[in-house]
Amino acid sequence: MIRFVALALAAGLVWAVVAASGRVPPESAVTNRPVQVAEDGYSSSNTCRACHPGQYASWAGSFHRTMTQVAAPGTVRADFNDVTVAAVHGRPMRLTRQDGRFLAAFDDPDWDGQGTPPRIDREVVMTTGSHQQQIYWYATGRQRLLGQLPGAYLIAERRWIPRRMAVLHPPGDPVYSETGHWNGVCIDCHSTHGKAKTSAPLGTEPTARLVADSTAVELGIACESCHGPGATHVAANRSPWRRYGLHLSRSADATIVQPARLDPKRAAQVCGQCHGIWEFATGAAERRAAAEGLPFRPGDELAASRFVAQPTVNGGSAAMQTLLAADTGFVRDSFWPDGKVRVSGREYNGLIESPCFVNATTADRTLTCGSCHTMHQRPDDPRAVTEWANDQLGAGMQSNAACIGCHPAIGADLPRHTRHAPDSSGSSCYNCHMPYTTYGLLKTMRSHTVSSPSLTETTESGRPNACNLCHVDRSLGWTSAALGRWYGQPPATLTDDQERVSLVLLMALSGDAGQRVIAAEALRWSPAQQVAGTWWMAPPLAQLLDDPYDAVRFSAGRALASLPGFDGFAFDFVAGPRARRQRQLEAMRAWDARPRSAAPVDGAAVLVSPQGRLQVDAMLRLVRQRNNRRMLLRE
Numbered sequence: 001m002i003r004f005v006a007l008a009l010a011a012g013l014v015w016a017v018v019a020a021s022g023r024v025p026p027e028s029a030v031t032n033r034p035v036q037v038a039e040d041g042y043s044s045s046n047t048c049r050a051c052h053p054g055q056y057a058s059w060a061g062s063f064h065r066t067m068t069q070v071a072a073p074g075t076v077r078a079d080f081n082d083v084t085v086a087a088v089h090g091r092p093m094r095l096t097r098q099d100g101r102f103l104a105a106f107d108d109p110d111w112d113g114q115g116t117p118p119r120i121d122r123e124v125v126m127t128t129g130s131h132q133q134q135i136y137w138y139a140t141g142r143q144r145l146l147g148q149l150p151g152a153y154l155i156a157e158r159r160w161i162p163r164r165m166a167v168l169h170p171p172g173d174p175v176y177s178e179t180g181h182w183n184g185v186c187i188d189c190h191s192t193h194g195k196a197k198t199s200a201p202l203g204t205e206p207t208a209r210l211v212a213d214s215t216a217v218e219l220g221i222a223c224e225s226c227h228g229p230g231a232t233h234v235a236a237n238r239s240p241w242r243r244y245g246l247h248l249s250r251s252a253d254a255t256i257v258q259p260a261r262l263d264p265k266r267a268a269q270v271c272g273q274c275h276g277i278w279e280f281a282t283g284a285a286e287r288r289a290a291a292e293g294l295p296f297r298p299g300d301e302l303a304a305s306r307f308v309a310q311p312t313v314n315g316g317s318a319a320m321q322t323l324l325a326a327d328t329g330f331v332r333d334s335f336w337p338d339g340k341v342r343v344s345g346r347e348y349n350g351l352i353e354s355p356c357f358v359n360a361t362t363a364d365r366t367l368t369c370g371s372c373h374t375m376h377q378r379p380d381d382p383r384a385v386t387e388w389a390n391d392q393l394g395a396g397m398q399s400n401a402a403c404i405g406c407h408p409a410i411g412a413d414l415p416r417h418t419r420h421a422p423d424s425s426g427s428s429c430y431n432c433h434m435p436y437t438t439y440g441l442l443k444t445m446r447s448h449t450v451s452s453p454s455l456t457e458t459t460e461s462g463r464p465n466a467c468n469l470c471h472v473d474r475s476l477g478w479t480s481a482a483l484g485r486w487y488g489q490p491p492a493t494l495t496d497d498q499e500r501v502s503l504v505l506l507m508a509l510s511g512d513a514g515q516r517v518i519a520a521e522a523l524r525w526s527p528a529q530q531v532a533g534t535w536w537m538a539p540p541l542a543q544l545l546d547d548p549y550d551a552v553r554f555s556a557g558r559a560l561a562s563l564p565g566f567d568g569f570a571f572d573f574v575a576g577p578r579a580r581r582q583r584q585l586e587a588m589r590a591w592d593a594r595p596r597s598a599a600p601v602d603g604a605a606v607l608v609s610p611q612g613r614l615q616v617d618a619m620l621r622l623v624r625q626r627n628n629r630r631m632l633l634r635e
Contacts, residue, residue: 061388067128087151136148257270455479542584551633
């Protein structure tokens with residue numbers, strides 16, 4: 001508790017410094033962005049701090065808190081000190097600071113006239129994201145309606161990229177306006193009890209006519225997002241006798257929702273309200289939510305107020321068909337053909353497909369979000385809050401302890417189950433049962449559908465299995481033999497290429513854009529590099545440096561730079577075709593100049609001859625078979 005109190009004091013100090021800087025005016029004085037208003041029984045996280053200092057401190061250190069923030073010196077991650085940014089849509093973007101304000105000059109994204117769009121100067125008033133990327137929103141002058149800067153800032157890379165390149169997006173699509181997007185869409189999950197209050201639902205009238213008077217109880221995901229409105233709880237617990245009585249009796253407090261006390265499926269829905277693919281059940285429900293906020297409260301049945309897309313259950317429903325009919329590609333591409341979720345940030349849709357969730361017979365053996373993740377760091381967790389905040393896993397949940405609690409017999413003799421050495425990556429429950437098959441934020445993430453590796457998941461849906469995502473130099477034929485020998489799985493009917501050629505290589509050369517980016521990320525994954533060796537990986541990654549999809553090029557360049565001999569390999573994924581192809585040639589020359597002794601005797605599965613030469617004709621044949629269907633994968 002001492003440690004948590006110290007963290008709470010530190011969190012309070014941060015807020016005090018920001019307030020003292022004079023950069024953040026009181027909400028009552030703000031007219032050009034969504035404002036924070038405590039209403040409808042909500043009281044804001046500020047009322048939680050006094051009684052729950054430890055929980056407040058860990059929340060204050062989380063990326064949930066900083067999901068949406070007022071633009072201020074302590075929140076803006078990019079450099080605005082008289083900087084010109086070239087890598088955005090249109091002409092260069094100019095960033096400056098003036099009297100504590102953040103200003104940007106750029107081409108008007110809402111220009112619908114002919115010729116070159118006019119330059120506009122706007123004040124950046126709000127940010128979204130603080131972990132992977134940061135998006136910047138500017139005041140449009142139309143009440144609280146926000147526009148979005150045409151560039152996104154990658155935090156780890158410390159660079160700007162065109163906003164549309166931050167997701168896997170079909171090449172050649174025109175740049176569309178994001179004006180009003182935060183007000184009409186992001187507000188639902190990137191704030192607490194947000195109300196869009198736009199003049200019309202987004203997309204139903206020209207952007208130029210939109211206005212908004214958007215409000216939220218808090219910008220960012222705060223205490224009441226998970227615990228429900230807290231005003232009644234705060235008022236009731238002003239009495240110390242009530243507080244001490246509840247503490248001593250260990251009774252539940254009926255004035256607030258504690259997700260840990262909910263049944264597992266309702267507890268998961270608290271997370272699923274945002275980490276899911278869903279839509280309003282009716283247009284009337286959407287209009288009501290825009291005016292009054294989403295009706296869901298923690299503890300409610302999620303499906304009672306919205307349609308949760310689950311193709312294996314409701315894929316043929318009228319609601320799903322309506323959703324797909326209005327879809328721009330995101331919903332359709334968000335699922336693999338077998339109904340498993342394909343995009344990150346939608347873990348709830350993955351969880352509810354898991355046997356550990358669906359088939360559990362008792363509450364204490366039902367897998368739910370809280371089985372592994374925790375919204376508040378425990379006092380006995382030795383990790384720094386910054387380390388915990390990365391994925392908010394509970395103490396020890398990075399290991400097999402997350403699964404062995406419910407599967408003790410497997411834990412007692414792990415190699416018998418895994419057929420791998422106990423300390424190897426092949427004996428990690430996560431690696432085999434939650435492989436990296438979802439994508440978003442320019443990287444792959446673990447599937448949250450807990451499943452066992454099989455050939456059919458790959459041959460029937462195109463979703464890579466866990467075996468081949470680790471043994472990236474092996475074919476489906478090799479995997480089929482291993483799964484048959486170890487677990488009695490029947491052999492699959494495979495094509496000649498599937499029988500002989502590495503699955504990840506096939507995905508990199510012939511797969512759709514989503515498969516290609518997963519292949520690039522798999523070749524960057526340290527356990528895969530250790531298992532398969534890196535000597536052969538440069539050619540397929542070099543091929544992807546000129547991929548039509550920006551996101552694929554980004555992952556390929558980053559993966560190539562992780563290989564021995566390519567340390568610091570500089571590649572600009574937003575550069576033009578000529579520059580990209582020049583870097584391709586340079587990468588291939590560097591690989592071809594390596595010592596031939598680096599190649600093993602048998603490189604047939606990765607299309608390298610016994611002499612260490614690339615089988616160029618075979619590779620080009622696979623490239624010509626590439627699946628070029630248009631794809632949209634976004635978080």
